[in-house]
Amino acid sequence: MKYRKKKKKPPSFSLSSAFHRTGAMIRLFKVKEKQRELAENANGGAPVKKQSPGELRLHKDISELNLPKSCAITFPNGKDNLMNFEVSIRPDEGYYFGGTFLFSFQVSPIYPHEAPKVxxxxxVYHPNIDLEGNVCLNILREDWKPVLNINTVIYGLYHLFTEPNYEDPLNHEAAxxxxxxxxxxxxxxxxxxSGGYVGQNFFARCI
Known part of the structure; x- marks a missing residue:
């Protein structure tokens, strides 16, 4: 009679043991991360602030800015707060030629998965910008995609001044x-x- 080898049973999979192993790995990762932070701060200086993915991406975007001469970016809060900055646009053609328009940008920690708030x-008297400063620009709303960047947004804002669009208004009267x-x-x-009234609304001089 031939001897048959018993087939080995495959190791049983335990969901609880898998979670246990995963939890242990996460704890180990956190311990290593803490050790790294302590090593970085061992010189007695201020704690090293960890940058969010949004900050890292924003650094890249800013380093690659390629703006027209009529646009400029400034950081009123200094290098410690790059997620909030301002952009000035001075159109060199069109209805708004010669005016200077200032925009504030607030960038989310999850940028570029969320559009900046502008x-x-x-x-300004403009069909696509209301009197409270809200901006109607498709790439800041439904057409935003993570492949877009700050450079794209600034060009989009500049385009609003060279070609205002009455078909998608925020200021319906101006449109x-x-x-x-x-x-x-x-x-x-x-x-x-030039500084004056249009209808019941007063506008400060910006030219």
Whole structure:
């Protein structure tokens, strides 16, 4: 009679043991991370601030900025707060030629998976920017994708001034004037930038 070898049973898989091993690995990783931080701070200096993925990506974006001469970026809070900065745009053509418009940027720690929050700090008579500074720009809303960057957003804002769009308005009154009477729209823009009233709204000089 031939001797048959018993087949070895495959090792049983235990979900609880898998979780236990995973938990142990995470704890080990945290211990190593803590040891690394302690080693970095062993010189007695201030603790090293860990950068979020959003900060790391923003550093890359800023280092690769390629802006037109009419746009500039500044960091009012200094190098310790790069996630909040300002961009000034001075259009060199179109209705808003010669005006200077300031925008604030707030960048999320999960950037670029979330678009930066952008507001116009300069009160402007514009179909795509309301009187509170909210901006209607598709890439800041439904068309945002992680492959886009700060450079793209700034060019998009610049484009709003060279080609304002009455079909997707935030300031419906300005949009209607641009659509129906471009000459009057141009006059209103110049009056607003020079410092004066358009209708019931006063605009500070920005030219």
């Amino acid at each position: 507001k116009c700090k300069t009160k 209607a004037v641009l659509r129906d009477n471009p000459k009057m729209f141009e006059s209103n823009v110049r009056r607003a930038m």
